[in-house]
Amino acid sequence: MRAIPISFPNDFLWGVSTSSHQFEGGNEFNQWKDWERAGRIRCGGGSGVACDWWRNAERDLDLCRDLGLNAIRISLEWSRIEPAFARWNEDALRRYREIIVQAKQRGMRVFVTLHHFTHPRWFEARGGFLDAEAPRLFYHYARQAVRSLGDLVTDWVTFNEPNVYAAFGYLFGEFPPGRVNEMNAALGAYAAMMQAHAAAYDAIHEERPDAKVGMAVHYVVFEPERDDVLDRQLASAYDTLFNRAPLHYLLGEPLPLPFALMAPSVPQAAGKIDFIGLNVYNRLHVRFPLGEKAGPGGIWVPPHLPQGDRGAVAPYGEAYPAVVAAAISTYAALRCPMYVMENGVPDREDRIRPWVLVNSLKELRRMWQLGHDVRGYFHWSLVDNFEWSEGWGLRFGLYELDLESGERRARPSAALYRQIIADGGIRRETLEQWGDLQSRGESAAGD
Ligand code: FCB
Secondary structure: OOOOOOOOOOOEEEEEEEEEHOOOOOOOOOOOHHHHHHOOOOOOOOOOOOOHHHHHHHHHHHHHHOOOOEHHHEOOOOHOOOOEEOOOHHHHHOOOOOOOHHHOOOOOOEEEEEEOOEEEOOOOOHOOOHHHOHHHHHHHHHHHHHHOOOOOOOEEEEOOOHHHHHHHHEEEEOOOEEEEEHHHHHHHHHHHHHHHHHHHHHHHHHOOOOOOEEEEEEEEEEEEOOOOHHHHHHHHHHHHHHHHHHHHHHOOOOOOOOHHHHOOOOOOOOOOOOEEEEEEEEEEEEOOOOOOOHHHEEOOOOOOOOOOOOOOOOOEEEEEEOOHHHOOOOOOOHHEEEEEEEEEOOOOOOOOOOHHHHHHHHHHHHHHOOOOOOOEEEEOOOOOOOOOHHHOOOOOOOEEEEEOOOOOOEEEHHHHHHHHHHHOEEHHHHHHHHOHHHHHHOOOOOO
C-alpha cells in the first residue's frame, strides 16, 4: 500500500467554491453590472459571459466529477431571483434547481450562498444594507430561496465575507458603492449584514428545521512590520474589526473597546450559526504611519515573500498557508463545524499554487488532528473567473480558461488535487516536492 503520511477522514468534503456573478455570465440586474459599466474594472471589460454557467454549468460540473469532488459551493444571484422588488422569477429558480440537481447527480453535496457581494439594482438604489429595511428584504429573499430549493439543499451560507464587502465598499472604494474612508457607513453595513444573517437564519430554519446555516468570513493574518507599538496596535485593530467582529457578534459579545462604541450591536445574531466557513489566502504586513512606504491603510507586502500574480495596481497579498491554522483556532470559539470554504492563489503559470494547496491542506490536517472539527476544504476555484475589480487579470483556476474560445485547460494543480482526493491525503513524494518553496530553488515572489 502507498504511504499517505497526511491522510484525511473518509467523510471529508473535497470541493471547489464558485459564485454567481463570477461564473454565470449575463448578469444584467445587479449593482456590479453598473460598476462594470462605469469603467471601474482595472483591466477594463467586465464579467461578460464569465464561465458561461447560466447556459452551460454542466460542462464544468463534468470537470468537478473528473476531479473526484464530493462537494461544491455555488451562490444564487438575488437579482435573477427577484429582479424587481417582490417579483419572483420562476425561470431563474428553475435553472438553479437544474444546476443543483446536475451537481448532485455527479456526486456532489451542494452548499448554497445567498449573497456573494452582488444584489439587485433596486436594492442598491434603496441604500443597500444601509437601508433600515435591508434585513427584512433579505429575510424574504432567503425564504423564497429555501422554499424553492430546500428539498435539494441542506447547507446554506447566508453571506460571503461581510468584512470584505464593508471594507472594499465603504473604506477602500474598490467595490460598489465605491465610498472611501467612511468608517461609520462601513461598520453600519457590517452590522446590518449580521442582522440580515440572523433574519435569514430564522427564515431558513422556519422552512427547514434540519437545514444547516452558516456564513463565510475572510480571515487575514495582519503582521506588524516592526516590533513597535504603533505597528502592533494598527495590526491588532485590523484583526479585531476585519477578522473577529463576526465572531463577537455570533458569540453575543460586545466588540472590544473602543470599537463597541463605534459599531452597532446585533444581539439577535447571538448563537445563530450552525457552521462557519473560513476563506483563507493571505498575510498582509502593517506599517505605521499610514502612507509612508505602505499602501492605503499602511498595508503592504514585502516583495521577497511568496506571492502569486500581482494585481493591476497592488500586490494581491503574501500567499500564507499558516493563515488556515490561525483562522481555525480563532473560530473554534464558536464550537461548531468548520469548513475551509475558500483557499487559493492567483497564479496564471501555476508557479506556487501546488505549494499553497499542499501546505494549506497540511495545516488543516494538523488542526483536525489537534481536535478541531474541520470537515472540508473548498478550493477557489475550479476555472479562471471574473475577479471583481481586478477583472480577468488575476487567474485563480485549477483550469485555465481561454477567454476567446471558452476552452478549459488543466493546470498541473488540477491533477495534483485529483490525486490528493483519490488518495484521501498527500503522498510522501508530493510533500517532498511541494513541502517548501526554497528547496525547489525557485523564486517565491511574483513579478
Ligand atoms: C474571495 C472572494 C471570492 C474570490 C476570491 C479570490 O475574497 O470571496 O469571490 O474573489 O476572494
